[in-house]
Amino acid sequence: MTASRPGSPLGLHRVLDPPGVLPQAAWRLDTAATLWPDEVRVRVKRLNLDAASFRQLREAHQEDPAAMRAAVLDIVATRGKMQNPVTGSGGMLSGVVEEAGPDSPLGLAPGDTIATLVSLSLTPLAIIDGLASWDGKSEQVPCDGYAILFGRSIATRLPDDLPAELALAILDVCGAPALTHRVVAASPGTPVVAIIGAAGKSGSLAAAAARHAGAGRIIGVVPHQQEADLLAGAGLADAIVIADARDPVRLSRAVATAGGPADVTVVCVDVPGCEGGAILSTAQGGTVIFFSMATSFTAAALGAEGVAADVTMLVGNGYVPGHAQLALDLVRAEPGARAIFERRTVAHADQAG
Amino acid sequence: MTASRPGSPLGLHRVLDPPGVLPQAAWRLDTAATLWPDEVRVRVKRLNLDAASFRQLREAHQEDPAAMRAAVLDIVATRGKMQNPVTGSGGMLSGVVEEAGPDSPLGLAPGDTIATLVSLSLTPLAIIDGLASWDGKSEQVPCDGYAILFGRSIATRLPDDLPAELALAILDVCGAPALTHRVVAASPGTPVVAIIGAAGKSGSLAAAAARHAGAGRIIGVVPHQQEADLLAGAGLADAIVIADARDPVRLSRAVATAGGPADVTVVCVDVPGCEGGAILSTAQGGTVIFFSMATSFTAAALGAEGVAADVTMLVGNGYVPGHAQLALDLVRAEPGARAIFERRTVAHADQAG
Numbered sequence: 001m002t003a004s005r006p007g008s009p010l011g012l013h014r015v016l017d018p019p020g021v022l023p024q025a026a027w028r029l030d031t032a033a034t035l036w037p038d039e040v041r042v043r044v045k046r047l048n049l050d051a052a053s054f055r056q057l058r059e060a061h062q063e064d065p066a067a068m069r070a071a072v073l074d075i076v077a078t079r080g081k082m083q084n085p086v087t088g089s090g091g092m093l094s095g096v097v098e099e100a101g102p103d104s105p106l107g108l109a110p111g112d113t114i115a116t117l118v119s120l121s122l123t124p125l126a127i128i129d130g131l132a133s134w135d136g137k138s139e140q141v142p143c144d145g146y147a148i149l150f151g152r153s154i155a156t157r158l159p160d161d162l163p164a165e166l167a168l169a170i171l172d173v174c175g176a177p178a179l180t181h182r183v184v185a186a187s188p189g190t191p192v193v194a195i196i197g198a199a200g201k202s203g204s205l206a207a208a209a210a211r212h213a214g215a216g217r218i219i220g221v222v223p224h225q226q227e228a229d230l231l232a233g234a235g236l237a238d239a240i241v242i243a244d245a246r247d248p249v250r251l252s253r254a255v256a257t258a259g260g261p262a263d264v265t266v267v268c269v270d271v272p273g274c275e276g277g278a279i280l281s282t283a284q285g286g287t288v289i290f291f292s293m294a295t296s297f298t299a300a301a302l303g304a305e306g307v308a309a310d311v312t313m314l315v316g317n318g319y320v321p322g323h324a325q326l327a328l329d330l331v332r333a334e335p336g337a338r339a340i341f342e343r344r345t346v347a348h349a350d351q352a353g
Numbered sequence: 354m355t356a357s358r359p360g361s362p363l364g365l366h367r368v369l370d371p372p373g374v375l376p377q378a379a380w381r382l383d384t385a386a387t388l389w390p391d392e393v394r395v396r397v398k399r400l401n402l403d404a405a406s407f408r409q410l411r412e413a414h415q416e417d418p419a420a421m422r423a424a425v426l427d428i429v430a431t432r433g434k435m436q437n438p439v440t441g442s443g444g445m446l447s448g449v450v451e452e453a454g455p456d457s458p459l460g461l462a463p464g465d466t467i468a469t470l471v472s473l474s475l476t477p478l479a480i481i482d483g484l485a486s487w488d489g490k491s492e493q494v495p496c497d498g499y500a501i502l503f504g505r506s507i508a509t510r511l512p513d514d515l516p517a518e519l520a521l522a523i524l525d526v527c528g529a530p531a532l533t534h535r536v537v538a539a540s541p542g543t544p545v546v547a548i549i550g551a552a553g554k555s556g557s558l559a560a561a562a563a564r565h566a567g568a569g570r571i572i573g574v575v576p577h578q579q580e581a582d583l584l585a586g587a588g589l590a591d592a593i594v595i596a597d598a599r600d601p602v603r604l605s606r607a608v609a610t611a612g613g614p615a616d617v618t619v620v621c622v623d624v625p626g627c628e629g630g631a632i633l634s635t636a637q638g639g640t641v642i643f644f645s646m647a648t649s650f651t652a653a654a655l656g657a658e659g660v661a662a663d664v665t666m667l668v669g670n671g672y673v674p675g676h677a678q679l680a681l682d683l684v685r686a687e688p689g690a691r692a693i694f695e696r697r698t699v700a701h702a703d704q705a706g
Binding site for chain 2: 088247297300304305310315
C-alpha cells in the first residue's frame, strides 16, 4: 500500500502548509496512513515531550491534566505533528513498526520496537486514544496512534538490556553528550567544563561525556540543595555550585569560585534567560554549547557582544553520528548517571533536565 | 559629576527592570545623564538600526515615516534603550564623546568622534530631537540625544580616511567578516564557502573575508537578478546563484550546482526561515554561521537533527578581537566591497544586508 505522488527522503511530500518548506518548519503535515515507498509507519506507544514544551504546557494549564491533554490533542489535530507552537519544540516517540515501505533505507521490519531520534516537530502523527492514559504529570505520555518516518529520519531499536522507559529517556537527550564529547575532546589540554543543570537528564549525561572526553575539572551547576545532593550522590562532578542560571553575575561568580571560568560551558536547563550567565561563566576563547530549546538566538548573539566576550557559541545540534550508542554506553558505564535517570523517570518530575 | 552608587563594568547598576539581569536582557535601563566613574557619555549623532529591526518597523508601519518615528521614540522612552521588542535586536550609534568618567578604561576623550561596537539593545539612550530629521527610508537615523557607555563597552574612533556614514555601515556588520575569517582559516584545505545574502553589507564583507582567509571557492547566493548584477560587479564571488533562501530544497540544489555543498555556509539575510536551507546547503562535517538576527534557535537545532545533518552551527557572535580593524581594512583593500557599501548607504534601501 504505497502512494504514487513523488516522494522525498526529507518528507517534503508531507508538507501541506506552507508549501516548499521542510517538515520541521511547516505549519501542517499530511498524516495519511498510506506510505510512500521509502516511509515507515510506527504504531506509537509513548510520546516523550521535549522538556521546554512540557514545562510550557504545564504552566499554561496550571498542571490540569485534562487541559494539558486537550492542548496536546488540539496541536496534533491541527498541525499533524506534536510541535508546541510556543516553544517550537517537540520531543520523540517510541513504538512498534507496523509497516516499512519497500524502499525504506532505515533497515526496520514490522514488529521492531524502536524510538525516533528525529524531533516530533517534523514527524507526522495521529493520536487515536485521546491520551486517556496520560496523567499530565510526566513528559512521558502513553499514547496510541501512528507516526510516519521518512527516508532520512533517524530511528533506533530499543536495547534489550535496559527498561524501555529508561532507554527512551536516554535517547531523548542523546545529542547533548555526543556534542559535549566532541567539543571537550577537541579542546586543548584538560579543559574546565561547567554544566549548567548538571543534575538533569541531558546535564548528567553531558557531565559523564565530558569526563570520558578528558575534561580536567567538571563544575556542576544546580538550582537548589536537593539537586546538589542528587548530583553529589551520582559522583559526576568535581565541584557542585548552587546558583540561579538566570542571574548572570551570581552564576559566573559561583563558577569562578569553583575553579572557573570554564573552557567549555554546557547549558542544559530549559528555562529562558540563561544566555548571559553562560557567556560570563566562560573564559575568553572558550565555547558555550546551548542545548536548551528555551535559548534565544538574539540574547546569545547580543549578550556576548555586549560584554565583549570572545566565546564560540554552538547551537546544540541534536544529531551527531553515533549519538544513541554513546549515550546508552555512558549510562551503562556510569552508575551515577543511571541513578539520576532512574530517579527522574520514576519521579515523573524533571525540573532541571 | 559622578554617581556614588556602586557601579559595574557590565552596566548592572543601570538595570531597572528586572533586577539582576544584564543590560541586554533588561526590559528597562536607567538613562540618567550623570556618569558612574567608569562610564562615558556620548552625544549621539546617528543611530544605525539593525537590519532585522528596521525591516520589522518598516513593515509594521507600512513605511509611514511618522509612525516609524513614533515607534522608535516610544521604544526608547519606555525601555531606556533602542531594542526592538519584536526582533530583540538593536543596532549601533555614532556620536561625539561629551564626558569620560575618571575611571573609564575605554581611552576616549571629550570631542572624539566614535561609533559603538556594542548593541543598542544594551546601551542607555535618551533622544531629545524627536527624530525630526529621519525620513524612515534608511536604517541610518539622524538623531540628537545622548548615550552611556560602560566600562566593558566597546567603541572605536571613526577613521579619518573614510566618510563617516560609510565607516558606520562597515562597523555595524564588522562581526560577520571577523568570525567568517576565523572559521574559514581554521577549515582544512581550501574550503568551499557559501554566502547567503552575498550582495548585502555583512554578506559582501564576509565574502571578502573568506577570500582573505583562504577559501577555495566562494558561492554567492542572492535573491534576484539585480543583486546578482551588483555582486558580479563587485567581483567577490566565484559563482553567483539566484535562489530564495527560505526555500531549502531549491537553495541547496542551487548551491550544489555552483560547486557545493559548502564546507562553510554564512547566513547574512535578515528574513526568518533560512535555517533549513543553510543546513541542507552544507556538507556533512561542515559549519553554518548564523549572523541574521531573524534566526530561530529551535528551527536551527531541530532542523539539523531533522535531516540528520552533522553540521556545526555557530551563533554569530558580534565580538571578535580586532573585528573593527579587519572590516575597515577589507573595505580599503577590496574596491568591490566598497562599491557595495557606497551603493547601499546612498541607496538607503538594503534589502539583503
